[in-house]
Every structure is written in C-alpha cells, then in structure tokens.
Amino acid sequence: MNFELSSDRVTETSPLDETSLLVIILDTNPGQRILRENPHILTQCTDSVIAFANAHLMQKAQNKLAIMACHSKISEFVYPGPGKPLDIRQVDGQYEVFTLVEKTVKQNLMKVLTSETSTVYTESLLAGAIAMALCYIARILRTKTPGLKINSRILTVTGSSDSASQYMNYMNVFFTAQKQSVVIDVCALDQHLSLLQQGCDITSGLYLRIPQIQGLLQYLLWVFLPEPPVRQKLVLPPPVKVDYRAACFCHRELIDVGYVCSVCLSIFCKFSPICTTCQ
Template sequence: MNNIELPSETQPDITSTDETSLLVVILDSNPGQKMLRDNPHILTHCVDSVIAFANSHLMQKAQNKLAIMACHSKTSQFIFPGPGRPLDVRQIDGQYEAFTNVEKTTKQNLAKILSSETSSAITESLLAGAIAMALCYIARLNRIKPPGAKLNSRILVVTGSGCSASQYMNYMNVFFTAQKQNVVIDVCALDQHLSLLQQGCDITNGLYLKVPQLQGLLQYLLWVFLPEPPIREKLVLPPPVKVDYRAACFCHRELIDIGYVCSVCLSIFCKFSPICTTCHTVFKMPAPLAGKTKKKKKI
C-alpha cells in the first residue's frame, strides 16, 4: 500500500463542497483461470473493456477518482495509479491525456506482473486479499479527505475464477467490513456463477452479473455497473439472482447444507467432532435416542 500516490493533506485535489465518487476495479489476471487457459487472448479483450469502462467513469464528473488492481495467483497489486511518479503522457490522436495515462499505466504495470509469473501450477486467485487492500485504500482516502467532503466508494470485481471455499472466512471478513464502511461491492462474473461473491453483493447492496456473452463485456459494464448505486433504483437492470447462502465447513472447505456449529467460536463442521479444531473446546458425545417403551396390555 506504500506505492500508492495519495493527495497530500495540505493541498487536497477536492474541496469541502465536492461529492467525489471513487471506483476501485479489481481485475482477475490469474493465468490459471479456465477461460484464459482455453484462450489466452481473452485477457486482452477484458483489459481493453475495463480500461474503456474506467475512462467512462472518469468522464462522468471531473471529481471522480479511479484505482485499478490486478489480482494474481500470488499477489495483488495496484496497477493504476502505479508505483512511483506518474507517466509523462502527451496527447495522442486527439485523445484526452487523462485517458491515455490510464491506458498506458494500466497496461505497463499489468505486463510487469504477467512477465514475473514463472510457475505453471494452477492456483486460485487471491480475490479476498485484493478486496481487503481496496478497503484499506478507501479507508486511507477517507482519513485524509478535507472536512465536509463526501466520498462515495465502490468496488467492482471482474473475474473468471471459480468459488474458493478455502477463502470463506476471509470473504466474510471483507464483506462485513465493507458493509460497515458503506462500500458497495459489485461483481462481474465472466465464466461461472460465484456463490460466495453473490453473498458479498447481497450484504453490501451491490450488483452481481454473470455475463452471458464475453464479446459484449464492455456493453454490460457500461449498462449495469457504470451508474452509481443511488441512480440504479431508477433504471431497469437485470433481475437479482437467488443468493446461495450456504457456508463452507472448516474441516474440508466445502459448501454444506447441514452441519455442526461450535457453540463457543461458531466454527462450522460437516461431521461431528468431539473436539473443536478451532478453539479446542471439548464437547459431550451425543446421547443415543431413547426408544419408546411399549405399554403392556392388561389382561
């Protein structure tokens, strides 16, 4: 988090009367995603769509702010604004300098992350950690903003990875932290439905969308996720999907319908265990059900 360029406290770039909208986009760039293994060129299309969507957010209002993160298999980094000094960008073909800066900075920093990938092993994406970093970044901006300024923050997760039950507790922690900070979490699923991220959208009053056609990714981003949460109530958006609120057990990290809950630490297990593996509480063995005694007939 120390490589993020933040506005100084003495010369803030927003005044006390401004209402700023901050958008943090988390792009899943893990090469282990199934859709990228089948067709690696899809990542270029996704990056171009995300950059066009991000520039559209900046174009809505001069006070709008943007941050883009790359979520990888081993790390999560901010690729806009990048580390160090910003690039010296000149106008190219009549394009606005701020849009050119977003495009060049994002692609250069993302290329550095992808080029540093040496292992070919398929590992899960660290989405929960990326959301936690985004919440820390939002908290820092809220701390240094001038008195009276209002910062409306939201996070958009663009991923094609599957659900990872091993990150269940991390997901729940960041979801309820975002709810406490009034940060909306939106999710754009590219490949398959994500039940855990559906729960996060429902908890934070965000939007969840499984893209029907990847070729129209930019259209779905502009239609569904570009409007801010207060405006969405007046628009005709896709109907909400039924949220799968199943929990993941702490023993096998699998989603279960019925399980056992520790009465001390509320850990969830799919099978009965005499000792809680989380807090080491010892439980009594369940007593066998007493059978009904038959009444003898009186002769």
Template sequence: MQKAQNKLAVLSCSHSASEFLFPLPGKEMDAQYEAFSLVGKTVKEQLGSKLLEAPHLTEPCESLLAGSISMALCYISRLQKNVPAGVKMHSRICVITGSNEGGSQYITFMNAFFTARKLGIVVDTCALDKTLTLLQQGCDITKGQYLKVEKLDGLLQFLLWVFLPPPQMRHKLVLPPAPKLDYRASCFCHRQLVDIGYVCSVCLSVFCKYTPICTTCNAIFKAPEPLTTKPKKKKKTDKN
C-alpha cells in the same frame, strides 16, 4: 471522466500476490484527461508483465481475491482521511474475476464485506466463468450488483450498462434481475454447501462432519456425547 474529482485504482490478483496496477507509486497526474489517457496503457503494460512473471502451475490454486478486496478497502480508507471535514466519498469496488470459489477465504471475505457495508462502500461483481456464491452474498450485503457474463463478446456493454452508473441511479435503470441467493455456508473441509454442520466456537469455521481439531485455528474439542433417550413409561392397565 464523469467528474473531475473521481479517482480510479486498479488491482491485479493471482494465487501468490495482490498488487496495484494503477496508480503507480510516484506518478501523479495533474490533468484529468491526462490521467485517463494513461490508464489503459499503464494497466495493459503492468498486467502483461505480471502474466509473464507468473510461474507455471501444474495444479489449480485459489486466487487471493479476498486480500485484494481488503487492499481496496484500505486504499479507500486512506483516501477518505485526506477528504475535507464534512465531505463524504461515494466509493465502490467492482470485482471482475474468472476465478473459482475461494472457500478457504470465507472468513476474510465476510470480514471484508461487512467492513464495506459499515463504511458505505458498494461491492459489485462481474463473474466471467462460474457462479460465485460468496461474491453473490457480498453484493447482497453491500447493496451491490452481481452479474455472470455468459458471452465475453458483450463484456464492454455489460460494464458500461450495469456497473458504470452510480448506485444512486440504478433504481431508475432496467438492470438484469438479481440471481437467487443461497446463504448456506460452505464447509472448510470439502468446500461444499451444507445445511447443518459443526461450527468452531473459536474461529467460526464450518465443517460438515465432526472433527476433534479445528483445521483452521487448531482448537481442540471434546467428542460429542451420544444422544440418550429415556425409556418410555409403561401405561398402567386396570385389572378387573
């Protein structure tokens, strides 16, 4: 409602699918206030139906969050094509998640973050449960804001204070300090951060231990040769 030209899209993300909750296909609103009045109702109804349809899981699974961010980038790119020549959209993505870290989607996350930076799209993250290193890196790459909400009672206040103001105005606000960023990569075998590891030369997957076959792209590698040390030369001693 801050501007008549503003548009909003809401996506849901689960372990099995990423879908649009708003806007729905075939439902276009002419008036800005009419659209605003239907956002809450539509999102609530759609999200409730998705939760009821979701299968019961016996084991934890990763959500397809990287795919949802990619869908948002495609949606923004499609809208940009309809903008008149010479007009630039100031788009941004706000991720609100309570999921765990998706280490297996590392490459997809990085591709999405660097694509967003190239397109000038800011990615913000509101973490509701755990600290998410990958999303911290994404916010830093795209000049976005990362915040971990400790108490859900203040969620609305944080959304209005931290994430609602446009990025161009944030330097004038007193925002929470940015967390200490850890740019170490997580290995694809144990999902743990590593200081030194093995990198696949084909798909750039990171492993903490040597593996003859890359589990991501099935590339085959030769076993590393053992390090050989040259014998030290003996010093010559003068004989009297």
C-alpha cells in the same frame, strides 16, 4: 435610477461536493478456465476495463479511480502505479488522463504477468485483493478534503470459480465493507460465484454473470457504470436468489446442513466432540 444591492443580503450557497471512488479488481490469473482455453481474452477484458474506467472518469472531473490486478500469488495496483506518473502528452486528440490510464495499466499489468515465473497456478486471491482495496479506500477517506463526500465502491471482474478455502477471508472483507459503507459489485465472466454473490447482497451491490464475454464492455457500461443511488431508477437485470450456504472448516466445501461450535461458531460437515478450531 440606480439600485444598490447591500452586501449583507448576498448569501453564497455551496452545496456539499460529492465524488465517486471506484476500485476495479481484474482477475489476471492464467489458471482461469476461460484464459486456459483462449489467452487472448485477457487482452479483450483489459481493454474493456480500461474503457469502462475512462467512462467513470468522464462522468465527473472529481471522480477517482484505482485498478488492481489479482493473481494467484500477488495482488498489486496497476493504476495509480508505484513511483512517478508517466509523462503523457496528447495523442490524436485523446484526453491526457485517458491516455495516462491506458498506458499505466498496460505497462504495470505486463510487469505483473512477466514477474510470475511459476507454471503452477493456484486459486486467485480475490479476498486479499478486496482487503487491499478497502485499505486504499480507507486511506483516501482519511486524507480527503473536509466537507467532501466520497461514495466508494469496488468492482470485481473475474472468471475464477468459487473458493471455499477463502470463506472466512471473504466474510471478513464483506462485513468490513458493509461497516465502511463500501458497495461491492461482481461481474462473473464464467462460472457462478455464490460466495461473492453473498458479498454483493451484504453490501447492497450488484452481481451479474454475463452470458457472453464478447459483450463485456456493454454489460459494464449498462449495469455497473451508474452510481448505487441512481440504480434504483434504472431497469437492470433482476436479482437472482442468493445462495447463502456456508463452507465447512474441515474440508472447505459448501454445505447445506452442518454442525456449529457453540463457542467459536466454527462450522463442520461431520460431528466432532472437540472443536478443532478452539479445542
């Protein structure tokens, strides 16, 4: 007995494709306290970030990755690097993409570090690096394949201290990320960062200050590797109380109580009859 399946009864279901775009911002400013005390920590952090990035690519073949180096004067993409990709061949059975990520990041990171000739290091331009990451994500989303859903997030790995002088820049990128549905995660290596903690809370990201630098890779894989929708089902470190203090526009310091201009909403720590921002 022969059974024939009519072609009009065959229905092909194509579920909505989903992929993840991860942009990692690595603070390479030599002015960080942990790097001043032990410069070799940068090598350990770089190796941990590369291993974490490869783990992200290993989760799904369609996952996308970008890595940035944030310095005191510039912020540049070290992966994918500018120009033609490196010609990579299989080494010791390692996946070619993993080898490409490792060699490209280390080569471009060396260029960034050697191009800095000044011995005076200012604060890291983290707000500008996040803004560049948001522009990169917007370009990827604009040129993506129709029907493809991309979950975008930014991970900042830094040992710098809080910078109240970048307060307005931080607030601009935080609310821009919230509007674009981009999650911002922060891994603090040394000091507590109240402003970046606000950004994590605004964008529904995770903030973690690791207790010891030796376990950086373990914390990255445990806390920051899972996608935001999956994190609700995992046992992660409990959220700490968010410090929502604002920075005054006059001295760029975090204050508990201040004066706010009724016209432009500028914040000052001392009373002034004329607003220095909008006059």
